[in-house]
Amino acid sequence: MNDISLQKLVQRISQDDFRKPFLHKALFNTRLQTTGGRYLLKSHDIEVNPKYVEKFGHDELVGIIKHELCHYHLHLEGRGYRHRDRDFRVLMQKVGAPRFCSRIPQSYLVYRCQQCDARYRRRKRMDVARYVCGACKGKLIFFEKIVD
Structure with a gap:
């Protein structure tokens, strides 16, 4: 999977599960070490760790994308986008996003x-x-x- 197909997958999941468009970039970042993905507050981009896709497959990738899209949409709406916020937890449960990604053995x-x-x-x-x-x-x- 490359950045272009990741971008399309993120846009599709955003439209299907959140009913909102994803208007920024989705990229693979090989430098991520301890996390499956991250949402960047300043640029509104989403970065995904490709090691998690290789190790755990497509379902794990979809879970990571849903989790990061929860941060994305809540932040743009000005609502609670942090892990501890009620809005974030409710939205994660609504779309079926995991709270944590699987753990790569150390x-x-x-x-x-x-x-x-x-x-x-x-x-x-x-x-x-x-x-x-x-x-x-x-x-x-x-x-x-x-x-x-």
């Missing part, structure tokens, strides 16, 4: 102290020659990789 690296057996979880690899255990100053070694 991988962690576990390091272990050779002296006291303390464990440290890290997302990024670390140089065990430069760091020591915070509890006993012992030597750290790579222990295992965990996928949550």
Whole structure:
């Protein structure tokens, strides 16, 4: 799927489910890391994380679009568009938009102290020659990789 077909899908969902036109841009943003999509307040554009489409499929994409369109239409109408606002929650329930998108599993690296057996979880690899255990100053070694 490309940006043009995403734009058409967002326009169709907006018209079918919200009965209002979507007049701005819908784009894929590969730099999004922790979220399925976002609505930009200043430009009124919607950005979608393509990793979620690849991992979870078309239904997840439609859910993300509906969620972001709830932000979009409520913001343009001057009503409560934030997650905590009643208007937002009511509209999400009306159109069947999910509150959260599915979670992509994260991988962690576990390091272990050779002296006291303390464990440290890290997302990024670390140089065990430069760091020591915070509890006993012992030597750290790579222990295992965990996928949550």
